[in-house]
Amino acid sequence: MAIQRPKGTQDHLPEGSPKLTLDTRAAAFDYVRETARRVLERAGAQRIDTPLFEEAELVKRGVGGSTDIVRKEMFTVYYFGDHGGFILRPEGTAGIVRAYLQNGWKQLPAPFKIWLCGPMFRAENVQKGRLRQFHQVDYEVFGSTDPLVDAEAIALMVDVVRELGLKKVKVKLGSIGDPEDREAYNDYLRELFTPHVERLSDDSKDRLTRNPMRILDSKSAGDQELIAELGVRPMLDFLGAEAGAHFEQVQQYLRDWNVEFDLDPSIVRGLDYYRRTAWELHHEGVGAKSALGGGGRYDGLAEQLGGAAVPGIGWAFGIERLLLAMEADGVEMPAPGGPQLYLVALDEENVPLVARLAREARAYARTEFAYRAMKVGNAFKDAERRGAVWVGLMGSEEAANGTVSLKNMVTGEQQTVGVGELATFLQKSDD
Known part of the structure; x- marks a missing residue:
């Protein structure tokens, strides 16, 4: 059996994890x-x-x-x-x-x-x-x-x-x-509980000497029954x-x-x-x-x-x-956001170029990229699954022209942007 996390601890998990609460x-x-x-x-x-x-x-x-x-x-x-x-x-x-x-x-x-x-x-x-x-x-x-x-x-x-x-x-x-008020209250509690000390839990017996106010915070059902039975006066009275x-x-x-x-x-x-x-x-x-x-x-x-x-x-x-x-309370958390731009190469030789563009674009926006070439349909599906706002495609034609073909995954808007203009585009689209 694989090693488990210690009892009484939790893993804080990324979105998409199974059984996420x-x-x-x-x-x-x-x-x-x-x-x-x-x-x-x-x-x-x-x-x-x-x-x-x-x-x-x-x-x-x-x-x-x-x-x-x-x-x-x-x-x-x-x-x-x-x-x-x-x-x-x-x-x-x-x-x-x-x-x-x-x-x-x-x-x-x-x-x-x-x-x-x-x-x-x-x-x-x-x-x-x-x-x-x-x-x-x-x-x-x-x-x-x-x-x-x-x-x-x-x-x-x-x-x-x-x-x-x-x-x-x-x-x-x-x-x-104040401290003198607490001491007066503790004296009152000692006097009140001492005749009933045998009915107190072991913890509360110890608290009776150290700090009787702690008895009122006891998790013991027997202690709480005794407190109710004795009609303990509140601290506010003191x-x-x-x-x-x-x-x-x-x-x-x-x-x-x-x-x-x-x-x-x-x-x-x-x-x-x-x-x-x-x-x-x-x-x-x-x-x-x-x-x-x-x-x-x-x-x-x-x-x-x-x-x-x-x-x-x-x-x-x-x-x-x-x-x-x-x-x-049924409070809804803000939906997790995906990348502003997801870059995909349409052929393997352009994967390194896409990776370089993604690294440069990260200075302006959250940007991810595909590590392998994809067909256009699969690129759109993967961008949607990641929650991307824009998907950028780089094929042989775009590489030759120094451009990126962009599609907005929310509105369906499509346009072509020069590689040198990508930073300006990202800044404007994030406004």
Whole structure:
């Protein structure tokens, strides 16, 4: 049996591949990336790429020791006989903050906006929309605590998915408050759950000591039954005056911009670095877990990583899950385009000439050529199959006259163009 790809990964395939689905089409990933780039860069964000692996300590400090990511889902990189030291990145934010601190971005005008698109890695149970290598679009803003920045980040996330054609999406908005608010809430949760500790899952027993808020995010049905039975008060009840005022301002901006949202006091997010604003973007068509992604404010993260205090906020969505939602919504992708020109020699001696003309034409337009001579009828069929706009024929008569016989495969228009005029023709026909 031939070697198969690793479980929890996908091949991103070219058009025409058998059994092609939206979430395996390379063109679909390109479409999502390009749409995100257009929306985010119009808002002033700049592109960054960070390493696929980072120091293990960065991920542990940044993501948080009580999270499932650190405790269960990290891919450790072994190198030169040592036992670990590097981690394949499970998310983008910690690495981007590390880049901010390391490369002197604090000198740049604030708020400073950045975006990333690339693969992430988590050793989790594979299911629909959840892979071990997946891809995210990540947006981060540094240098401002203004609630206007929070609202803009949420709105931009909605703008991206709307631009992609999704309509059945919903923002669920909450707040985790300031560190002292979280500590008060964690004290409340410890007091509430401790008498029932034996009913908690093993993971939640551990979280009760480390970070009780993580219990509310538990995937255990028994834990969720206990949470409902105890009538756990929401985090929003514990917001201090400053965090509460901040949260109200975020909501008001979103209302002013007609960005629809539902208040969801249960949102705690999956990473330890969040504070104040937190949200998730949901869609009904992506499986049991409907979240496409989410984000929040993380003003203390830079300090956790050993740097000076830098306020920040950001979000990420998974491209694979987004494509499943697009498929569920019946969103039609732009049709894949073929070459503007497909050159074909009608006899073997002119194949080298056609190849040279194709190489020259590529300076002006996407151009392909036939590697063997063809009859006229077969040339037209092959050009149609490739989705070419123009097919150019080069026979002995055209070679002698220094011309190319052209036919538009859409309109049927035919004309003869001199070889020296081909570049001008391509530029005009592409207008």
